[in-house]
Amino acid sequence: MSERSGRTTGTAEPLDRPDRAASMDSATDVFVAHRNLLFTVAYEMLGSAADAEDVLQETWLRWVDVDLAAVRERRAYLVRIVTRLALDRLRALARRKESYVGPWLPEPLLTASDVAEDVVLADSVSMAMLLVLETLAPTERAVFVLREVFGVDYGEIAEAVGKSPAAVRQLAYRARAHVAARRPRGPVSPAETRAALRAFQRAVETGDLRRLLDILAPDVVALSDGGGIKHALLRPVVGADNVARLLAAGWWKRDAARSVEPVQVNGGPGLLVRVDGEIDGVVAVRVDSGYVTGAYHVRNPEKLSHVRQENALSR
CATH class of the missing domain: 3.10.450.50 (Nuclear Transport Factor 2; Chain: A,)
Known part of the structure; x- marks a missing residue:
């Protein structure tokens, strides 16, 4: 049958398009459901909302090409993508900060009252804490944020940062000690x-x-x-x-x-x-x-x- 008749392509595309559209809808729904979490992870790792948004855009482009049927834990998978991309960007940001004029401060966010009500979240995104996180090495920062703020288990963190679970535990211990020695005082009412x-x-x-x-x-x-x-x-x-x-x-x-x-x-x-x-x-x-x-x-x-x-x- 000739291509000109249109029958070969005409029979394939109607079958493909609904499947592709359904897959895109599902991917979109999952991404939107976790978007605020993903932005928060990226922001806490980078201290920059603009760079966190860029990481989310890159995450979305990778996510839409994933076979969702093969992904068992979608939240964990998305967090892993964000972490890897944020780590790459964090290392690039370190070079930019070397030539920054005057003190560098994190990019501020106007936040809703519900953020303040979550004591752990509010403390983790505070200017004071973000400045403490700046003193960690990139991988230590990723491990600390994922473990201490988001409660990600060591196995998942290991996959995200490309380390063994044993190495991640050691990094987490070292990062906790580092932050504890420098962190702001406890929360107030x-x-x-x-x-x-x-x-x-x-x-x-x-x-x-x-x-x-x-x-x-x-x-x-x-x-x-x-x-x-x-x-x-x-x-x-x-x-x-x-x-x-x-x-x-x-x-x-x-x-x-x-x-x-x-x-x-x-x-x-x-x-x-x-x-x-x-x-x-x-x-x-x-x-x-x-x-x-x-x-x-x-x-x-x-x-x-x-x-x-x-x-x-x-x-």
């Missing part, structure tokens, strides 16, 4: 956090030095990230006196119409700063025992796209 943020906001808005000294912990640390695009601190500022004077002097912008709005940033308290009505930066605030122990100010405009609307995270 939402009410305590809200009260501290209100006091901090009032002090910042008024530039009241005494109020600032009352709310700042003695060992408070202030960091800011302008990415070489916006004015920012070139090194950390440490100590209540130094940070209070910095804030009282108008840390983020001088001689401009400025407004400060309380928001949830990375599962914790934060302030959205607008200048002349435009988003100028975000300050994530770390609160411990009723005092502000960390203030992380991101002004780099390339890192502010995910503070315009809430981001869904899950584990």
Whole structure:
């Protein structure tokens, strides 16, 4: 039978297309069901929402070519793809950070209240914790995130990072010890956090030095990230006196119409700063025992796209 008659191709395609469409629908449903989880895994590994989105796009392109009938644990399979892609990207990011101007801070996320209610999730995506995770080697970071935050078993982690289960256990032990020695203090109650943020906001808005000294912990640390695009601190500022004077002097912008709005940033308290009505930066605030122990100010405009609307995270 000739190809010109169309019968050879005409009989095959109607049979193929419904099967392909059904497979695509199923793949889409599974991916969408786990998307928030996959984004959270990638973000915690990378500290960059933009790069996490790119990893998700690459994951989707690989996922649609998978034979779903051969996949027993689809969640685990997707997490494995994301982990491998994020590890590759994490190593590339390390090279980019070497030439970064000034302190590098994670890309902030505007988050919903349900993230703050999950204490483990909120702590794991906080600016303070993400900065601690930056001090881990890439594979250690992947193992720590998958095991401690998402409860993935050692066998699955081993497949994701290309190590033996015994090696993964050793990496997990080493990463836990490393993080424990550097991690922020324990979580505080939402009410305590809200009260501290209100006091901090009032002090910042008024530039009241005494109020600032009352709310700042003695060992408070202030960091800011302008990415070489916006004015920012070139090194950390440490100590209540130094940070209070910095804030009282108008840390983020001088001689401009400025407004400060309380928001949830990375599962914790934060302030959205607008200048002349435009988003100028975000300050994530770390609160411990009723005092502000960390203030992380991101002004780099390339890192502010995910503070315009809430981001869904899950584990």
